[in-house]
Amino acid sequence: MTKQLLKGNVAIAEAAVRAGLEAYFGYPITPQTELLEHLSARMPELGRVFLQAESEVAAINMLYGALSTGARAMTSSSSPGFSLMQEGLSYIAASDIPGVVVDVMRGGPGLGNILPSQGDYFQVTRSAGHGDYRPIVLAPASVQEAIDFTVLAFDLAEQYRHLVIIALDGLIGQMMEPAELPPMRDINTHRPDWALTGAEGRPKRMISSLYLQAEAQEAVNRRTQARLKIISENETRWIEYMTDDADYLLVGYGSAGRIAYSAVQSARRDGLKVGLLRPQTLWPFPSERLHELAGQVRGCLVVEMNAGQMLDDVRLAVNGRVAVDFFGRMGGIVPMPDEILGAIQQMQHERI
Amino acid sequence: MASDQIHKAIVFAGFGGQGIMFIGQLLAYAAMDHGYHVTWIPSYGPEMRGGTANCFVVVSSDPIGAPVAAYPDVALIFNRPSFDKFEPLVRDGGLLVVNSSLVEQQTAREALDVVRVPATKIASAVGSERLTNAVLLGAMLTVEPILPITAINAALQAHMPAHRRDALAANIDALERGSQHVRKQNPELLNSLSI
Amino acid sequence: MTADIKCDDMTITYQRPDAFTDAHTHYCPGCTHGVAHRLLAEALDELNLREKTILVAPVGCAVFIADYFELDGCIAAHGRAPAMATGIKRVQPDKVVVTYQGDGDLASIGAAEVMHAAVRGENITIVFINNAIYGMTGGQMAPTSIIGQKTTSSPQGRSVVQSGHPIQMSELLAGLAGSAYVVRRSLHDAANIRKAKKAILTALKVQQAGLGFSLVELLSTCPTNWGLSPMDSLAWVKTHMLPIYPVGDFKVADGVKEVMRDGVRSNS
Numbered sequence: 001m002t003k004q005l006l007k008g009n010v011a012i013a014e015a016a017v018r019a020g021l022e023a024y025f026g027y028p029i030t031p032q033t034e035l036l037e038h039l040s041a042r043m044p045e046l047g048r049v050f051l052q053a054e055s056e057v058a059a060i061n062m063l064y065g066a067l068s069t070g071a072r073a074m075t076s077s078s079s080p081g082f083s084l085m086q087e088g089l090s091y092i093a094a095s096d097i098p099g100v101v102v103d104v105m106r107g108g109p110g111l112g113n114i115l116p117s118q119g120d121y122f123q124v125t126r127s128a129g130h131g132d133y134r135p136i137v138l139a140p141a142s143v144q145e146a147i148d149f150t151v152l153a154f155d156l157a158e159q160y161r162h163l164v165i166i167a168l169d170g171l172i173g174q175m176m177e178p179a180e181l182p183p184m185r186d187i188n189t190h191r192p193d194w195a196l197t198g199a200e201g202r203p204k205r206m207i208s209s210l211y212l213q214a215e216a217q218e219a220v221n222r223r224t225q226a227r228l229k230i231i232s233e234n235e236t237r238w239i240e241y242m243t244d245d246a247d248y249l250l251v252g253y254g255s256a257g258r259i260a261y262s263a264v265q266s267a268r269r270d271g272l273k274v275g276l277l278r279p280q281t282l283w284p285f286p287s288e289r290l291h292e293l294a295g296q297v298r299g300c301l302v303v304e305m306n307a308g309q310m311l312d313d314v315r316l317a318v319n320g321r322v323a324v325d326f327f328g329r330m331g332g333i334v335p336m337p338d339e340i341l342g343a344i345q346q347m348q349h350e351r352i
Numbered sequence: 353m354a355s356d357q358i359h360k361a362i363v364f365a366g367f368g369g370q371g372i373m374f375i376g377q378l379l380a381y382a383a384m385d386h387g388y389h390v391t392w393i394p395s396y397g398p399e400m401r402g403g404t405a406n407c408f409v410v411v412s413s414d415p416i417g418a419p420v421a422a423y424p425d426v427a428l429i430f431n432r433p434s435f436d437k438f439e440p441l442v443r444d445g446g447l448l449v450v451n452s453s454l455v456e457q458q459t460a461r462e463a464l465d466v467v468r469v470p471a472t473k474i475a476s477a478v479g480s481e482r483l484t485n486a487v488l489l490g491a492m493l494t495v496e497p498i499l500p501i502t503a504i505n506a507a508l509q510a511h512m513p514a515h516r517r518d519a520l521a522a523n524i525d526a527l528e529r530g531s532q533h534v535r536k537q538n539p540e541l542l543n544s545l546s547i
Numbered sequence: 548m549t550a551d552i553k554c555d556d557m558t559i560t561y562q563r564p565d566a567f568t569d570a571h572t573h574y575c576p577g578c579t580h581g582v583a584h585r586l587l588a589e590a591l592d593e594l595n596l597r598e599k600t601i602l603v604a605p606v607g608c609a610v611f612i613a614d615y616f617e618l619d620g621c622i623a624a625h626g627r628a629p630a631m632a633t634g635i636k637r638v639q640p641d642k643v644v645v646t647y648q649g650d651g652d653l654a655s656i657g658a659a660e661v662m663h664a665a666v667r668g669e670n671i672t673i674v675f676i677n678n679a680i681y682g683m684t685g686g687q688m689a690p691t692s693i694i695g696q697k698t699t700s701s702p703q704g705r706s707v708v709q710s711g712h713p714i715q716m717s718e719l720l721a722g723l724a725g726s727a728y729v730v731r732r733s734l735h736d737a738a739n740i741r742k743a744k745k746a747i748l749t750a751l752k753v754q755q756a757g758l759g760f761s762l763v764e765l766l767s768t769c770p771t772n773w774g775l776s777p778m779d780s781l782a783w784v785k786t787h788m789l790p791i792y793p794v795g796d797f798k799v800a801d802g803v804k805e806v807m808r809d810g811v812r813s814n815s
Contacts, residue, residue, distance in 0.1 A: 005377070005384050005392070005511075023638050049637045053630070054663035061627035061660070065603070065634025068621050073638070087624050095621075175419055176377065176392040178384040196619040196635065198642050200598035204568075206613055207621035255419075262417030336422040 003178040008168065011143045011179055012102060013038035015150035016074055020185045023049035023073040025062035029081045030114040031170035032104035036076065048187075049073075056081040060088025060101070067097045068207045070195030072154055072188065076102035078170070079120050080111060089163060090129025094209030094220075097194070098157030100150075101128075102166045104173040107332035115332020116170035116255060121309035124167045125283045133224050135163040136231060137282040139253040143177035145280070151182050160231055167282060169305060171255040171334060232284035239278045240289075242268065246275030248344055249293055251314050252303035253279045256335060260303045263340035274344055282310065287317035294321035299347050303340055304328045323347075357413050358388070358498055361421035364485075365406035365438050366430025366451075375428075375485035376407035382499050382507035383411040391419035404433050411498055426496055428488050429455060430471075449492045451484060467495055467538055474529050483519075483526035490530025495541045501527050564588035566597045568617050577770040577777025579734040580608060580676065584615060586740070587647070587674055590747045591618070594755070600643040601635050603628045605657075607649040608682040626657025629664035632671045640670070643754055647674045650691040651681045654716050658690075661720065661762075668725030668759035672750045675716065678767040679788060686772030690714045693791055698772070713791055717764045721797030727759035729798035733766035735784040739794065752806045759800070766792055 006014070013035045016024070024043055026036040036052070043050035049066070053059035059075045066073035077085060082103040092099040105120045107113040124137050136156055140146040146168060153164040191197050196205055211217035239257075242264055243249065252260040257278035267274035277293060279286050294300065299322055302311045308326045315324050327343040329335040364376045376392055383390040394407045408420050423443035429435045429450045435457050442448055444463035453472035469491045475483035493501055505524050512520055535542060563569065566588040574580045591597050597618060604612045606625035613620025623631040628646035636644040653661050653675050664671065680698055681687040687700035691713050695704040705713075721729040728750055732743035743765055750761035766788050768780035775783055 003384060005381050005390075023634070025634065051633070051637060054659055057627070058630040058633075058660055058663065061624060061630035062634035062637075064623070064627075065621075065631035065636075066638045067634070068631070069635055069638045071638045073634070088627070091624050171393060171419070174393055176380060177419075178390060196601045196621060197639065198599040198601060199617065199619050204617055205619050208613070210610065210622055258416075259418040259420075265417065334420055336420070337418050338422055 003180050005176050006143050006147075006179050006181075007034060007176045008140075008143050008146050008172045008174065009034035009104065010038045011147045011181070012076070012150045012166065013042065014181055015147040016100075016154075017042050017046070018182050018184045019151045019154045020072050020187045021048065021074060021154075022071040022187055023051075023066040025051050025053050025059040025066070025073070025075050027053050027056045027059050027077065027081060029056075029078045031106055031116075031173050032076050032078045032102065035102065035104070035173075056084035057087065060085040060092075063099065063101075064088050064092050064095075067092060067099050068095070068196045070191040070197070072158075074100040074102065076104065078104045078106045078114075079108050079117070080106075082120060082123070086123075086129040088129075089135070090127070090131050091209050093129065093133045093135060093163045094131060095207050096161045097207065098154075098161050099163045100153045100157050100166070101163070102168070105167060105169045107330070113332050114170065116174075116305060116334055117330070117332055118169050118254060118256060118305040118309070119330070120167060121282065121304070121306060124165050125285070125313070128163070128165060132221055134228060134283045135165045136160070136235060136284070137165045137167050139167050139257075139280060139282050140172055141254050141258045141278060141280075142179070143172070143175060144179040146172060147179055147181060149280075156235060160227060162227065162231065167254075169255050170332075235281060236284040236286050237280040238286040238289065239280060241276040241278070243275035243277060243293060245273055246293075246296070247273040247298050248275070248347065249297045249300045250274060250276045250303055250340070250344070251279070251290070251300060251310070252276070253282060253310065254305075256303045256305050259335055259337055260340055262337035263303075263344065266337055266341045267344055270341075272344060272348065279310070285313045285317065287313070290314060290317035291319060291321065294318040297322060300324045301340075301343055301347055302326045303335060305333075305335065306330060359412040359414065360410070360426060360496070360498055361424040362409045362411070362426040362428070362492075363406055363424045363438055364409070364428045364430070365404065365434030368405040370405070370430050371482060371485035372405045372430065373407050375489050376409045378504060378507055378511070379409050379411070379489060379499070381511045382503045383409075385507055385510065386499055386503050388413060389416045391416050393419050404431075404437070406434065406438075426492060428492055430484065430488065431455065432457065447492070447496050449488055449495070451488060453484075465495065465541055467491055467534055467541065469530060469533050471530065474533060475526055478526045478529055479522045483522055486523045486526035487530035487533075490527035491534045494531040494534040495538065501531055564592045566591040566616055566618060568615055570614050572615055573611060574608065575769075575771040577768060577780055578608075579678075579765070579767040582734050582740060583647075583674060583676060583743075583765050583767065584612065586744045586747050587645070588616065590744065590751055593748065594751055596643050596751065596755075599641070600645060601639075603632045603635070603644065603646040605646065605648040605652040606683075607652050609647050609649060609676065610683070612647050626652050626655070627660055628652065629657065629660040629669065629671065629673065633664055633667075633669050636669065636671050643751065644671045645674065645751075646671065648676070649682065650675070650677045650679065650689045654690040654714050658714075661716070662723065665720045665723045665726045665760045665762070668727065670754055670757055670759055671761075672754045673762040674747065675762055675764040676767045677716070677764055677788075677792060678769040679713070680769050680772050682769050682772055686769075691716075691792075693787055715792060717762065717797045720760075720762060725760055726762070726798050727800040728753045728761040728803050729764075730762075730796045731764040731766070731792060731794050733784060733789065733794050734768070735766065735781040742794075749803070749807050753803055756802065756806050758802050758806065764792075766794070
């Protein structure tokens with residue numbers, strides 16, 4: 001395959017098609033609409049299911065139905081619409097069925113604006129819906145990663161029968177970059193042994209999130225927690241850049257992560273030993289590695305496009321070993337490498 | 353393929369409808385085909401309809417971190433509001449390419465290279481005002497030759513959507529006319545170039 | 548005394564439908580959910596659909612319905628059964644998908660989902676239980692509660708000023724171009740119960756024939772929360788509900804009459 005110039009939203013849509021997406025349900029919202037539009041043409045062309053739902057509430061529940069049949073299916077939205085999906089996300093997670101949902105984050109809270117943001121970090125990593133669980137959260141920082149993580153999302157979802165959220169900011173969704181799409185995979189017509197396909201010649205099956213007996217509910221909760229532990233041990237992903245000799249460590253994901261990469265390059269040109277850790281999974285979070293690095297550097301600077309949300313996870317991971325500072329822009333403003341460099345220099349003066 | 357060490361952040365800014373997004377994408381396609389790393393991001397949102405529109409293209413010989421820049425290296429200015437917005441932001445030593453058909457203002461900044469091209473007028477002469485974007489890109493690449501204009505021509509051939517292919521020859525002509533104008537009017541800016 | 552029974556003369560006149568499990572239901576004495584379940588189970592048996600049907604349960608008293616049916620089933624979020632059914636049906640158009648929803652589920656929190664399923668002509672069947680009250684949460688006012696009806700959240704009786712009018716879902720849904728078969732029946736006496744069974748059979752046949760959205764509204768009782776005996780509850784349906792919710796065929800689209808007359812010709 002050769003590289004194509006692809007917009008993040010379109011790349012995710014096409015990667016999902018090639019990963020064997022059988023059904024998509026969605027509702028238009030900027031800045032993710034190109035994803036829905038691409039699938040509105042592509043899915044019918046392939047004889048697959050595309051449906052524009054009447055709301056995000058309906059879309060996520062249509063997804064719940066399609067996932068219950070064992071089909072590869074997904075939905076996508078942006079922050080306000082993603083809020084409306086919280087109900088269905090929780091049900092899907094509680095039902096132990098694989099699901100993939102894309103959140104192209106925009107400025108908030110409220111209607112906010114349509115510009116890039118990372119304001120949904122708490123929402124996607126803490127549970128994405130009510131109850132007591134965490135989804136796997138993948139945070140791409142380039143169009144290529146958006147493609148790779150889309151394919152990975154379906155595989156992880158099915159391997160663990162768990163909810164996977166691809167959380168990107170509007171910048172990655174709207175950006176075009178050269179990237180390579182995966183080869184076309186056939187739809188997997190095999191249906192797992194829990195799928196609702198009609199009880200033909202076999203005992204009936206139930207997909208439910210209802211456990212009225214406390215003991216039964218707790219057993220389910222324990223099972224979920226055991227699964228999360230395995231996921232956390234096996235699926236934590238991150239990228240490091242120039243951390244070996246770093247005196248200062250930047251931590252950022254998605255767009256903020258790649259812009260921090262530029263700041264590292266600037267800092268190195270100025271003779272400052274700065275490194276970067278860019279989490280690719282926001283949950284599970286690379287806490288152990290951060291804890292290690294915290295023993296090596298003089299300070300950490302967390303960079304986000306919000307008021308400081310991953311900051312909490314970094315502080316928990318660092319656990320007081322070293323000072324953790326924060327630089328963030330909000331409202332849809334994208335931080336610039338120069339600003340981050342300034343924050344590093346300030347930290348250097350304060351932490352010597 | 354690309355061997356020169358380059359890193360340029362270029363902003364294209366004008367009215368919605370002036371082909372800002374397209375011309376930025378065209379440069380991005382050409383850069384990709386030439387083996388460079390490249391990013392393209394649009395300003396997106398309500399202002400796209402009739403208001404100002406801009407897009408950022410970063411072309412680099414190395415992997416690209418920030419796909420935007422507070423102080424771009426190059427600005428292609430299609431109209432007056434875009435001049436007001438981006439002229440102060442281009443970094444010292446950077447390049448300002450101005451559509452003088454629509455922008456009378458002169459920059460007071462001495463640290464900038466400035467190329468003024470009556471791009472809309474030239475485009476009309478070539479056949480359509482809609483070719484203003486190609487005239488300005490041709491002019492820009494003549495002063496800042498991160499890619500040869502032939503690479504843009506090839507990208508047009510390779511990536512122009514089918515329904516617009518009838519404008520192919522006119523676009524190639526417009527690119528060349530923009531380049532010619534600069535070679536004639538701004539020879540002092542060309543001395544370091546290898547084209 | 549021992550009766551002299553001749554076993555070889557015995558014929559089965561009444562038994563549990565194959566579509567039922569042997570679970571005991573949790574419904575209150577006198578509640579007509581049991582009747583409605585039975586009608587659906589018999590209809591599925593008669594059309595030989597048990598092995599290809601997926602049942603979508605609501606939130607409300609019928610949340611456990613899938614426990615009582617020997618079918619693949621699931622429990623939707625409150626009001627979202629038509630959306631969940633849409634997802635199931637679109638991926639498996641050859642299966643029969645049935646939702647069973649109460650009035651709070653369908654007519655209040657799920658009003659948007661059922662309307663748009665109907666608008667799309669979604670090829671699913673809905674059994675809609677209207678008993679003018681929220682049962683599971685303990686007798687609060689429903690969107691279908693009648694004017695003056697006292698509930699635990701309308702202790703002075705439902706007032707138009709405070710809460711507006713009862714919603715007539717069948718009439719509403721029948722007005723949408725995508726619906727194929729929308730009827731209201733009542734479970735307050737044997738004759739009406741027989742008509743209800745026939746309507747459920749027709750609705751399932753409409754789905755099998757691929758004609759689109761079908762819904763059977765069933766006027767039902769809630770003796771516990773109405774504070775009436777089972778017999779008085781049946782009478783209350785007749786005296787208080789029927790005048791507002793008349794039984795009738797509100798939408799019988801082209802092609803449905805043939806299905807009713809000839810049965811199913813093609814099994815999608």
